[in-house]
Amino acid sequence: MILDDFMTRAALAGIGTALAAAPLGCFVVWRRMAYFGDATAHAAILGVALSLAMSLPVFAGALVVALVMATAVTLISGRGYAMDTLLGVMAHSALAFGLVGVSFLGGVRIDLMAYLFGDILSVSRADLAVIWGGAALVLGLIGWRWSALLTSTLNPDLARAAGIDPKREQLVLTLALAVVVAVAIKVVGVLLITALLIIPAATVRPFATTPERMGALAALVAMASAWAGLRASYALDTPTGPTIVCVAALLFGLSTVASGLQRAR
Amino acid sequence: MTDRPLVEVSNLSVRYGDSDVLQGVDLQVAPNEIVTLVGPNGSGKSTLIGAILGGVRPSEGRVTRRPDLRIGYVPQRLVLDPTLPMTVARFLSLPRRVPRDRVHDALERAGVPGIADRQMSVLSGGQFQRALLARALLSTPDLLILDEATAGLDQPGSAAFYERIEQVRADTGCAVLMVSHDLHVVMSASDRVICLNGHVCCEGTPEVVAAAPDYRRLFGAGTRGTLALYRHDHDHTHFHDDAHTHGPGCAHHHGTERGATE
Numbered sequence: 461m462i463l464d465d466f467m468t469r470a471a472l473a474g475i476g477t478a479l480a481a482a483p484l485g486c487f488v489v490w491r492r493m494a495y496f497g498d499a500t501a502h503a504a505i506l507g508v509a510l511s512l513a514m515s516l517p518v519f520a521g522a523l524v525v526a527l528v529m530a531t532a533v534t535l536i537s538g539r540g541y542a543m544d545t546l547l548g549v550m551a552h553s554a555l556a557f558g559l560v561g562v563s564f565l566g567g568v569r570i571d572l573m574a575y576l577f578g579d580i581l582s583v584s585r586a587d588l589a590v591i592w593g594g595a596a597l598v599l600g601l602i603g604w605r606w607s608a609l610l611t612s613t614l615n616p617d618l619a620r621a622a623g624i625d626p627k628r629e630q631l632v633l634t635l636a637l638a639v640v641v642a643v644a645i646k647v648v649g650v651l652l653i654t655a656l657l658i659i660p661a662a663t664v665r666p667f668a669t670t671p672e673r674m675g676a677l678a679a680l681v682a683m684a685s686a687w688a689g690l691r692a693s694y695a696l697d698t699p700t701g702p703t704i705v706c707v708a709a710l711l712f713g714l715s716t717v718a719s720g721l722q723r724a725r
Numbered sequence: 726m727t728d729r730p731l732v733e734v735s736n737l738s739v740r741y742g743d744s745d746v747l748q749g750v751d752l753q754v755a756p757n758e759i760v761t762l763v764g765p766n767g768s769g770k771s772t773l774i775g776a777i778l779g780g781v782r783p784s785e786g787r788v789t790r791r792p793d794l795r796i797g798y799v800p801q802r803l804v805l806d807p808t809l810p811m812t813v814a815r816f817l818s819l820p821r822r823v824p825r826d827r828v829h830d831a832l833e834r835a836g837v838p839g840i841a842d843r844q845m846s847v848l849s850g851g852q853f854q855r856a857l858l859a860r861a862l863l864s865t866p867d868l869l870i871l872d873e874a875t876a877g878l879d880q881p882g883s884a885a886f887y888e889r890i891e892q893v894r895a896d897t898g899c900a901v902l903m904v905s906h907d908l909h910v911v912m913s914a915s916d917r918v919i920c921l922n923g924h925v926c927c928e929g930t931p932e933v934v935a936a937a938p939d940y941r942r943l944f945g946a947g948t949r950g951t952l953a954l955y956r957h958d959h960d961h962t963h964f965h966d967d968a969h970t971h972g973p974g975c976a977h978h979h980g981t982e983r984g985a986t987e
Contacts, residue, residue, distance in 0.1 A: 489806075489808045490806050490808055490809045491806075492806065607819060607820040607821070607822075608820055610819055610820070611819045611820040613806075613809070614803065614805065614809075614816075614819070615800055615803050616780060617774075617775065617778050617780055617798060617800055618798055618800060618803070619820070620778045620779045620780050620798075621778055621796040621797070621798030621861075621870065622796075622798075622820050622821075622864065624820060626780075661808075662808070665808055665810065668810040669810050669812055669844070670810055670811065670812055670815045671809060671810060671811065671815070672815075673810070674810055
């Protein structure tokens with residue numbers, strides 16, 4: 461069976477995560493939510509610690525804590541707090557508490573790197589099912605709400621006038637973000653999830669004329685990065701998650717140069 | 726039934742923290758009429774629009790929209806994030822997909838034919854506002870809400886814009902509620918003017934409002950020249966709630982009735 465090969469499983473895991481992360485990443489970029497993504501991702505390590513302590517599936521724990529964090533931030537935002545300060549406080553506190561929490565659990569300390577930077581080569585069939593299930597959920601959610609999400613991204617009042625509740629759309633994004641974070645832990649780890657969201661979207665921006673095209677191109681770039689990063693890490697014997705992000709970053713560099721040349725002409 | 730107001734605001738108060746932005750505001754917009762809100766900066770105009778759209782929560786009173794009311798909204802400014810690619814045609818199809826020929830038709834009606842394939846980010850201020858108007862018209866609104874839609878336009882530009890609005894009203898029969906600083910144009914284009922300063926200072930036909938002492942105190946000597954265009958034909962009554970407060974520019978005294986033939 462083809463799924464017996466760990467490289468095949470890793471490739472499928474990477475591509476599945478990339479497919480869900482990239483279109484969502486476009487909204488993260490358009491709405492300037494990068495720090496929000498970081499906070500959610502960092503909080504997930506606390507979820508990992510809790511689920512290890514209670515012998516629950518890591519995915520479930522990460523999902524719940526990411527969801528709680530994302531919802532908390534959404535509710536607090538727009539109430540007169542300085543957003544970046546608040547997110548900085550919450551993101552790093554969650555990360556610190558998570559790391560301290562993990563240290564209480566004897567024996568799992570060796571695994572910490574796997575959660576911080578991902579461990580895509582150890583993806584099991586069950587992990588694959590979770591990753592592709594999560595990816596399908598996120599893509600379905602975003603596809604279903606696409607127009608409403610775009611309208612409320614442009615301007616909340618524009619959305620309200622058209623009968624769309626921007627708060628609800630924000631909640632949709634929050635939910636999608638939590639799912640992507642939980643899914644991506646195994647692939648790139650909590651510290652690099654935001655990179656997977658943002659870099660492909662930023663890479664394709666100069667070549668997109670509509671939001672739809674940007675989402676589709678970002679998904680292509682993200683999937684290519686995941687696949688090429690996996691091959692490169694195999695050939696160079698480097699950690700896979702960071703290698704995937706390196707490939708994405710190189711593509712971003714190429715795109716910046718190419719669009720610069722295009723404009724200079 | 727046809728006279729049922731599209732929007733009815735009754736006794737609306739909005740408080741942000743300790744400060745009252747709106748107090749006891751009553752407002753109705755009937756089908757097919759053009760109503761203009763004027764008032765100094767900070768008088769709560771945009772807050773009132775926000776409450777009508779549903780984004781601002783009233784601390785007292787209520788906003789009733791006619792069921793199934795279709796609103797076309799043209800915001801004061803729309804800042805597109807530079808990372809968001811958006812052609813004019815795509816923008817006009819938000820949130821509902823619109824056939825290509827209707828997009829062209831709407832752009833033509835808004836006075837900017839042929840810009841469908843341009844990026845929103847490269848449009849001039851006037852083109853951008855007209856693209857916003859075209860989008861608002863595509864939903865065949867019962868009520869068109871314009872929040873200082875001509876803020877960045879020069880005087881001929883905004884005059885042309887308001888002419889376009891009147892034409893749209895004539896063509897489609899929609900009502901228009903607009904906020905404007907542009908007193909000259911407002912006066913000629915509106916059926917009814919409401920002067921706002923945290924509360925409704927005065928309201929009526931453009932001539933009546935232009936002549937009202939409250940209005941003159943709010944807008945001062947700078948507008949006298951324009952106001953002189955209007956006859957002082959005072960035949961409206963004007964009641965005040967004694968509990969209201971005034972902004973610094975609003976120094977009127979409370980009479981029982983104001984504006985009766987002088």
